[in-house]
Amino acid sequence: MEYLKLSKLKGLEGSEGFQRVGSKSVKQLVLTGCSGLRDKGLIDIIKRCTSVCELDLSENHKLTDESIINVSQTLGGNLREISCNELSNLTNASTMALATYCHCVVKANFEGCVKLDGSGLIQMAENCLLEELNISFCYKLQPLTVDTLVSTLNAKGPLKSIDLMAISFGDFTVEFISSCHSLSHLFTAGVSMNDNDFDTLCRSLGSTLKQLDISGCPLLTDSSCTSIAQQLQKIEFIGMRNMKDISGSSLMELFQNQSRADNIKYVAFSGSKDIDVQVIESIARNCHNIETLLLAGLKGITDDVAFLLSDNCPQLTHCSLRNCSLTDIGVSRLAVHCKKLVMLALAGIHQLTDLSIHALANNCPYLDEIHLSGCALITKQALAFLSDTVICSLWINHNVPNAPPGLLMAKDLDTGKYQRVDN
Template sequence: MVKRLMDMCLGCIAQNLHVISNVGKHLPTLHKEKILQWVVNHNMLTTEYLPHVTYHLFSPALRSISFVDCDQITDKLLIQLDDCKCVLESITIDGCKVTDIGVTALLSHQDELQTLVLENISELTGTGLEVLRSRKLKDVHFSGIQITNESLIALVTRNPTISRLDIGCCGKLTHEVIPAIAVTLANELENLNLQKIRTIENNDLVVLSQHCKNLEGIDLFGCSEITSAGLRALSKECTKLQLLDISFCYSLLQSSSKEFLTELPLSLKTLVLSGLRLDGGDIHTAVSRLPTLETLILCGKNFITEEHAIKIFETVGPQLICLCIRGHRQIITDDILGLIVKNCTSLEKIHLGTHMMLTGESLRVLFRDQERSRNLTQLRLFGCKYLNHDILLDMSKSCVNLTELNMAGVKCVDDTLLFSIANHMPHLKHISLGAFVGLATNQVTDNGVVELTRCCPLESISLSGIHSITDKSIFALANNCPDLKNLFIACCSKVTTQATNYLQDVCNDKLYVYHRLPNADPNLVMAKNLDTGEFCRVDQTKWSMW
């Protein structure tokens, strides 16, 4: 993989706005937006450079902005952006140091806005949202902000066209906002995320079901007060509901009969049951009623016997596209995995993991079936440390359409396997290879990682705990993976900060690097090897004395 010529040109312009005469007058809007994104991603909004950015790139023609994890984004910059009189269709501000002052200024004139994303802004209370009036607003995503009930009610009242509302993890919100949401948005509302709003009650779900007949997805993760009565209302009135997440809704288990299992909406395509203590019989009771179920997510301390597994997967297996089973070791065995492989013939995504004592022998049938293997796009085997090497080799040769592969904690992963993956998976974007629970692994070396970077269009890679990895892998990522967005290399003591800084500089997008060295010497001295170009630890290098 190499950097595209277009990306190289945009990066060059972004770094030379101060020397290219009138460059802003010659750039179309799309390229202005991409160059502005590049400048933000590479933290170039310095005091000296900011005037050139605002002069050349801020214009009334701007339609989309995305400011993510950039401390240089301030209220002053948002005010300057509003001053250019741009009419935005999409706004994303995530992890930036802004307040209600800047957000108010930016949103006050955005009457064409369609998408608004505000996340991880600790000083944002939401008062700035009360000025927004857009006749086209459809998607609203809030998370990690201190928005109040009053501000959210004002937002939905002034923008009744919202169809997707994500307000999960907003700590100050309570269930009192639900009636306003339900009555105001009514049939417009299609997707609602109420994750971790712990005061949500059955009456709130009743109100939603009475007014929001077109609801297609609802996330109730952690809403621990709801019981079967609330689900019964949704099932009866929201006949289009396709996604339901009731993870960690503990009150559902208060009845010994677990009535909620027979109250699930029949229209469901995606069911998430994480964190609920269910046995195989409970799970079979739930899924046997769902004729259109395609995605089943079971994460937590469940117990499934082989007898129950036969009933579950003979009933629902043929229609499943995504199956996620993660939790403690008693949840699944090789025999049960064999039943999954036998019955779930249409799977595109398989997620297994965390302390499962699996050899993976049952997967051999799947990996040797060319048609079924080609259907797989995601395979997560996180923590399945006893998987056999030859079975994973079969996987690497047959699952040629994988875009995501997680083998973190699998003991047998080595360079041979990585070379096979590199040579057979041209679409792989996300891969995890790191050690598990703090245990180091040295079977993977720079050679395997370099081959992956050469052949796969990687966007995310985890190498945490692989102590043999050095700067060579980081420089290979810099040379071959320009679209990399996430790098996890905790405990990789031979990787230097200088190398990761260089990688961040050359990637197209903002690169998140997790590089923690808990036992690193604070006085560690690094030096560059002039023969190889690599940065090395002085205490681990033999220096020739002349």
């Protein structure tokens, strides 16, 4: 057994649950979302899994420095990847331990570790082989520390991925990032970066950058879209959620270039209410390999967009159309042609009925997450039918305080259509 995963086991607390769990053959260990897990329980399993190379401890909120120090001492040079996402109790003692004992770490995730001030991270940058680092939402990091960290990472070796969401940039952060000529992944959502700085990044990283997220950057304008379209020749992933006063029109140059459009796998515009619908139509018409498209709250998204997606985007797996102007016709067409759908968000589309749900049930067997809050005309009976037909366990979000009492729909055997029968 080389892979072991224990996830979202809320009742798991101490060492009792781990008495017989673990093996020296385990290489990849995933312990995520076990909200009751404490240091002793983790330490016990690590004692039996001494060959772990990849360790994910995300969202175990009760773990402290004691766990990470013990992990560092036990796994030592075996450890190559560690994720401590949302472990808010961790301090510099944890990162210092990793820097001391785990010199082979190439990938580290400390997103949401709000007590880290950066001294241990700089030691990791100096002592480890870090190629991928996530320090998003580490609010204690000072701008000068961020400058030192990025420059140290770049000087040590090829930095391939860095997440700096909601981090305060220093005077030279953009310059140091621009010199990371192997960088393929850059997330800077929520950063106060202006158009000139962003254009500098795009010009420097244009030949390598594949994944970019600038969601919620308050100083960026439509000029940022021009930089993306003209400079980022290998872009596959574009995150531009909650952007104010941005139409995205200059992105048409990217999406209408078929060879570049074929590379696009992910686009997120949710909350960017001024995005031109023609940009969305261009994505739906030309990005044949797109897998994730998030368009919640956008103006002008109608059945016409759904028709284009159904005709041109067979690889679509995750789609958010919350509060868009779709009908059963558009959703049904999408279901028939996009059979790989895994997540679909349709919350706030009040005119949808059970017709949409039955189309999904008959055509999308891999669906495991659907959002339908506010869809008051969709019945519990239809959702039960959908749950019974899909392969995976389906997570349904369907809060309908506006639902008519006694709502029930059934199939008319003469017409084949679903109609209200509760009147």
